[in-house]
Amino acid sequence: YIESREDAVAREVQAEVIDEVEAELKEEIEKDKAELAEEEAEIKKDKKEADESRELLEKIKDPEKPKLKKKGFFAKMFGKKEKFPEAEKEKPVESDAEKAPIEAKEKKKGVLSGIFEKKLSDAEFEKFFRTLEISLLESNVAYEIIDMIKERLKSQLINKQIRRGKVESIINETLETVFREVLMETEPDKIIKKIENNKSNEEPTKFLFLGVNGVGKTTNMSKLAGWLQGKGYSCVFAASDTFRAASIEQLEKHGSNLGIRVVKHTYGADAAAVAFDAIEHARAKKINCVLIDSAGRQHTNANLMDELHKLKRVAKPDFTVFVADSMTGNDAVEQAREFGDKVGFDWSILAKADVDQKGGAILSVSYISKKPIAFLGVGQEYKDLEPFNKENMIRKILGD
Ligand SMILES: Nc1nc2c(ncn2[C@@H]2O[C@H](COP(=O)(O)OP(=O)(O)OP(=O)(O)O)[C@@H](O)[C@H]2O)c(=O)[nH]1
Ligand SMILES: [Mg+2]
Structure with missing residues (x-):
């Protein structure tokens, strides 16, 4: 068989065409591949953007998410894991001989394999x-x-078998329990009930404010007056701080802002006499509440504490209100102790709680005085007085 010339040419042409088509197809496939890769990259980018938007949305929806939340002392402390005994316990044990029995025990226990056999000694606890x-x-x-x-922690932790990871929750629960026992709140309803009761006897309800200089007595007394007005009760102020320069003018300013009359004498006058007049005025005009200011004084000044005693004896307040500054910390505790012992009070207002992020002073004043906290001062406007909420406070201190 001899190939004809035409056939040979035809075959060559065919081969060339096949090569060309093959090359074109290859090129197309490469192009498709590249496009596919590009599309994939695009999809990945879109997905990443979608994830980021979702995360942002979560944060906006729930500002308390861990990354954004403001931490209390407890949460902050647990940030430093290595300081805690179980972190120490989780370190690899020194020798294989020691390690083996623990592993064996853990295996045998199955679901209880989380139990850590090592007990906390006194020294480790103290540390x-x-x-x-x-x-x-x-x-x-x-x-x-x-x-x-x-x-409480000692009895739960020393020489006890504690499950791995349990120490933190034992501490947390103990703190919560103690804080819950220590903090006392009073229902604003009790105040309202007293006013209603007095009203039915045609008697005004008397509030006497006391505390150290500058803690926020006058401001928070005015806020409380605003709160009482909001409940529909009429008020009168007694300018019984006759000592500090400009104290009467300060109270008159609040009086004019709130539409509350101020009963006053001159500077240096007897504080008890001013209170007496204000109470008489309330009786005559059927005013529901008398709010008696007093001059700030150091709890260590015996003469001034005696004077306060006299003011209380004359005014016979339904509620003696101790005002403390949350910012002063342990000093507020001493003040609560002294004012409680020497004059006595029914409940407290902890002012400047908006500035104090720790909450420990509030806890301590309540514990030392064994008297409830009724309100927190949370700013300088009349609306910035909140009935105290124990559970919210516990959450704040623990930083949850
Ligand atoms: N941020 C903040 N400031 C407060 C609060 N309560 C009072 N203050 C401010 O604390 C300062 C002192 O407040 P006063 O009400 O005059 O204190 P006081 O105890 O009557 O002072 P003296 O009469 O001088 O003993 C003022 O500048 C108030 O505006 C509060 O709850 N939050
Ligand atoms: Mg004052």
Whole structure:
């Protein structure tokens, strides 16, 4: 068989065409591949953007997410895991001989394999409690409360078998329990009930405000008057701080802002006499509440504390209100102790709680005075007075 010339040419042409088509197809496939890769990259980019938007949305929806939340002392402390005994316990054990029995025991226990066999000694407890103690002290928690926490933790932790990862929750629960026992709140309803009761006897309800200089007595007394007006009760102020320069003018300013009459004498006058006149005025005009200011004084000044005693004896307040500045920490605790012992009070207002982020002073004042906290001052406007809420406070202190 001899190939004809035409056939040979035809075959060559065919081969060339096939090569060309093959090359074209290859090129097309490469192009498609490249396009596919590009599309994939695009999809990946879109997905990443979508994830980022979702994360942002979550954060906006839930500002309390861990990354954004404001941490209390407890949460902050647990940021430093290595300070805690179980972190120490989780370190690899020194020798294989020691390691083996633990592993064997853990295997045998199955679901209880989380139990850590090593018990916490007294010395180890003391070492880790020091960290907690410092955090509590920094947060103005009184020594008495710290001791209470220490005793409770000791009985739960020393020489006890504790599940791995359990120490943190034991501490958390203990703090919560102690804080819940220590904090006392009073229902604003009790105040309202008293006013209603007095009203039915045609008697005004009397509030006497006391505390150290500059803690926020006059401001928070005015806020409370605004709160009472909001409940429909009429008020009169007694300018019984006849001592500090410009105190009467300060109170008159609040009076004119709130539409409340101020009963006043001159500077240097007897504080009790001013209160007496204001009460008489309320009786005559059927005013529901008398709010009696007093001059700030150091709890260490015996003469001034006696004078306050006299003011209280004359005014016979339904509610003696101790005002403390949350910012002053352990000093507020001493003030609560002294004012409580020497004059006595029914409940407290903790002012400037908007500035104090720790909350320990509030806890301590409540514990030391054994009297409830009724309100928190949370700013300088009349609306900035909040009925105290114990559970919210516990959450704030623990930083949850
Ligand atoms: N941020 C903040 N400031 C407050 C609060 N309560 C009072 N203040 C401010 O604390 C300062 C002192 O408040 P006063 O009400 O005059 O205190 P006081 O106890 O009557 O003072 P003296 O009469 O001088 O003893 C003022 O500048 C108030 O505006 C509060 O709850 N939050
Ligand atoms: Mg004042």
